[in-house]
Amino acid sequence: MSNQVDVAVMIGSGVPKNLREAGQKACWVVLVNGEQRGTAYSSRLEAEECREAWLAQLGASPIAMPQAQRA
Known part of the structure; x- marks a missing residue:
């Protein structure tokens, strides 16, 4: 099974x-297979x-993210 690891942004009342x-x-959170960790x-x-x-x-091997999205 492949694991998906993402960074998501939360704004407003989600912070x-x-x-x-x-x-x-x-703020930013890390999601592993869609669940916040x-x-x-x-x-x-930091995220x-x-x-x-x-x-x-x-x-897992990371998927390169374009530099513009790392801001």
Whole structure:
């Protein structure tokens, strides 16, 4: 079975209260086979690092993402 590991953005009321209180209007989460794993991240870079760790743990090969989408 192939595992799908993605990064998704959450905005507005989907952002956890502690991040909203700190002024965050968006956050990023890691999804493994469509289910959120771990915490919400305040930056896309942090979420991408977590995604890479999941891919390594699951033995999957990452799919290269265009640089423009890494912002």
